[in-house]
Amino acid sequence: MRIALPANINATGLLPFLCRLDSxxxxxxxxxxxxxxxxxxxAGLVALVARVAAWQRExxxxxERNVAVCPILPYLQRMDVLSACGFGLPEAFTxxxxxxxxVPVRAIDHRVNEMGDxxxxxxxxxxxxxxxxxxxxxxxxxxxxxxMGNNVRQHxxxxxxxxxxxxxxxxxxxxxxxxNGRGILRSFREAGLVWSQTIDDQAAILKALEPRVSSRxxxxxxxxxxxxxxxxxxxxxxxxxIVSGQGIVRIGPGKERxxxxxxLPENGAYPGTLVALTFRRDHVHDFHLLLDAAKRKSGLxxxxxxxxxxxx
Amino acid sequence: MELQLAKELGAHLADGEVAASxxxxxxxxxxxxxxxxxxxxxxxxxxxxxxxxxxxxxVVEQHGEAVLERMTFKGCNPLIRVLAEAxxxxxxxxxxxxxxx
Numbered sequence: 001m002r003i004a005l006p007a008n009i010n011a012t013g014l015l016p017f018l019c020r021l022d023s024x025x026x027x028x029x030x031x032x033x034x035x036x037x038x039x040x041x042x043a044g045l046v047a048l049v050a051r052v053a054a055w056q057r058e059x060x061x062x063x064e065r066n067v068a069v070c071p072i073l074p075y076l077q078r079m080d081v082l083s084a085c086g087f088g089l090p091e092a093f094t095x096x097x098x099x100x101x102x103v104p105v106r107a108i109d110h111r112v113n114e115m116g117d118x119x120x121x122x123x124x125x126x127x128x129x130x131x132x133x134x135x136x137x138x139x140x141x142x143x144x145x146x147x148m149g150n151n152v153r154q155h156x157x158x159x160x161x162x163x164x165x166x167x168x169x170x171x172x173x174x175x176x177x178x179x180n181g182r183g184i185l186r187s188f189r190e191a192g193l194v195w196s197q198t199i200d201d202q203a204a205i206l207k208a209l210e211p212r213v214s215s216r217x218x219x220x221x222x223x224x225x226x227x228x229x230x231x232x233x234x235x236x237x238x239x240x241x242i243v244s245g246q247g248i249v250r251i252g253p254g255k256e257r258x259x260x261x262x263x264l265p266e267n268g269a270y271p272g273t274l275v276a277l278t279f280r281r282d283h284v285h286d287f288h289l290l291l292d293a294a295k296r297k298s299g300l301x302x303x304x305x306x307x308x309x310x311x312x
Numbered sequence: 313m314e315l316q317l318a319k320e321l322g323a324h325l326a327d328g329e330v331a332a333s334x335x336x337x338x339x340x341x342x343x344x345x346x347x348x349x350x351x352x353x354x355x356x357x358x359x360x361x362x363x364x365x366x367x368x369x370x371v372v373e374q375h376g377e378a379v380l381e382r383m384t385f386k387g388c389n390p391l392i393r394v395l396a397e398a399x400x401x402x403x404x405x406x407x408x409x410x411x412x413x
Contacts, residue, residue: 113324130389139358146326146360224361288390295398306397307380310388
């Protein structure tokens with residue numbers, strides 16, 4: 001089966017693209033045709049790499065077609081998409097420093113700490129210094145990546161990938177994490193949560209946004225990673241998209257939190273979970289205040305006075 | 313007893329499993345032995361909720377809220393402090409039975 005990648009895999013083009021990938025669910029040989037591809041977001045990149053990795057893991061044959069004439073071939077190479085998919089092609093350019101511009105696709109492994117630090121320094125150069133003007137951005141990206149990375153490792157049962165991009169002129173930062181695992185609903189069901197037997201994918205995503213939903217039976221994970229990430233998204237006026245199975249949930253910016261839940265078009269499904277965040281760089285400053293507000297908003301902090309003893 | 317987190321675990325603390333393991337081996341066994349326990353976060357640049365909850369909430373849950381009178385959180389930057397406060401709050405809520413452990 002040949003899958004023609006569309007010209008635009010960003011904004012409104014992302015969900016139809018996920019469905020197009022899903023159309024190969026029963027195929028043994030899959031050809032990805034890159035001839036028309038012109039724009040692709042980090043979410044599109046990590047979704048593609050995660051799917052190709054799953055197909056290859058299942059023993060299917062995956063080949064590229066027309067990647068040599070793809071208008072954005074150097075970009076795909078620089079983002080390490082082709083190498084991650086196993087499509088070796090010589091690079092006809094010199095690799096320059098990526099800091100402050102993008103983070104190539106990276107596999108999520110046990111080194112979540114290192115991944116978070118490296119990717120955050122790439123998005124917010126200098127931000128690892130607590131006094132730096134980009135420290136807030138560094139902290140936000142590090143927090144989201146490590147919590148989402150932990151989720152991939154602990155719950156997905158599959159491989160995860162992350163990527164990021166900074167739009168210098170528009171001032172937007174895009175982060176995406178995708179895995180090819182069991183998805184949120186199956187994760188709940190396999191954990192033995194009775195209520196999950198009667199809900200669908202979109203309800204499962206909404207449930208995962210509630211605080212401490214996955215606490216039971218997992219003492220190391222208090223089930224707040226996705227909850228706090230979504231509240232941080234809201235507080236920074238960000239866009240957030242979560243896709244898992246057939247379900248999608250979008251959180252949009254604005255004075256009031258707008259949460260839209262739905263399903264992928266054409267009965268499509270994304271086997272695994274995809275989380276994409278887009279936020280304005282200038283909306284992120286004091287991360288500790290943001291996190292404190294996100295925790296209070298989630299109902300995670302109950303007491304006005306904390307009894308902990310702190311000293312310098 | 314004073315435990316220096318940066319020296320033992322590094323400047324970036326993201327893994328809840330590492331935190332739980334550290335708590336079980338390096339904190340819990342000594343809570344009833346030492347009068348004062350200091351967790352020194354000097355040099356820790358950042359942490360996430362998974363790590364801090366696994367490190368701190370379990371101590372409070374296991375030994376009761378009174379343990380906080382014997383524990384000191386030292387050298388916390390503002391982010392670590394927010395996370396530590398939330399982890400303490402979580403431990404207290406677990407004792408109160410508002411959250412299933």
